[in-house]
Amino acid sequence: MDDRLTGAVGVELSLVTVDLAIFTIRNGELAVLLIDRGKEPFSGRAALPGGRVRSHETLGEGAQRELQEETGVDPGRLHLEQLGAYGDPGRDPRGRVVTIAHLALGPDLPVPRGGTDAAHAYWAPVEELLATPDALAFDHGRIVTDALERVRGELEYTTVATAFCPDVFTLTELRHVYELVWGLPLDPSNFRRKVTRADGFVEPTGQQRPQPAGRPAALYRPGPARLLSPPFLRAAVHQ
Known part of the structure; x- marks a missing residue:
């Protein structure tokens, strides 16, 4: 299916998605939740969980649904907040896609499961990931970096x-x-x-x-x- 939306006069509209930077502490390390993408674009590449916001959903509802569908993690166990909007041209090869990134924190969360377009879900040590942030699909390396800086600042205040x-x-x-x-x-x-x-x-x-x-x-x-x-x-x- 073509992921682009077209208006009544043939003008291409932007898609809105949500992506989640979910942090926990496992085995004495700060970890972030990743999925291996099960389809194009970036099939097989590591990415943050997320997806398109449905027409009847708020951004928060879309974030919670994507979290459950792709990982099986219960949103009720998490501190969840909006991180920011990411919409640079070219961040998604399918067209102009704006994502609203969310930050989530939880205590020693369980081993997640993959689902829908996620072939595999797992916890990755943040320290190792930030050594090669460009290895993530889309601009998710930037989102993880920004999310970590948000958490570091929030711990101060x-x-x-x-x-x-x-x-x-x-x-x-x-x-x-x-x-x-x-x-x-x-x-x-x-x-x-x-x-x-x-x-x-x-x-x-x-x-x-x-x-x-x-x-x-x-x-x-x-x-x-x-x-x-x-x-x-x-x-x-x-x-």
Whole structure:
């Protein structure tokens, strides 16, 4: 089927698609969800999950449907937000296609399954992927790079880091989120002090988790705050 749309007077219209940059932490690494495309264009190439928005759908509804169809990941487990629009001429060989990229975050998400036009879905380490971003189909390397920078910035000013954590977590697990996303080590004592002093960032559950060595670790849950006060500037936390 021709993927182009033509208006009543024969003028070609733009297609609108959604693409999803979905990050999780697996096996001690920051990972992004990729699919191997099962059809042209770029058949066999790695890409972000996504597809055309249907006429009756909102952008968010289209993103959630594509996520389920191509990967089997439950959108309800994710923090989902719009990242931006990508519409440079030539980004898609089928014609002028504008995509609305979405950013999603989740805690240790399961091994996904491929579906529809996705031959295979899998988690890829972000660090390795960014070494060769042009290996991805379309302009998806640029989208992944932009999405990672968005997440890095949001960790400084919002509480979104807890989206990578399970329902209850230790401060060590939360610190590892920051270290993996920012790509730098953090001083444990300094990090703990800043987290516990930030209004509404985390709340103690009163429970503890046994550790292989040493004292049990206190467990926390996400607090009600959405913005960090004071912010977690990378340079300051790294000190």
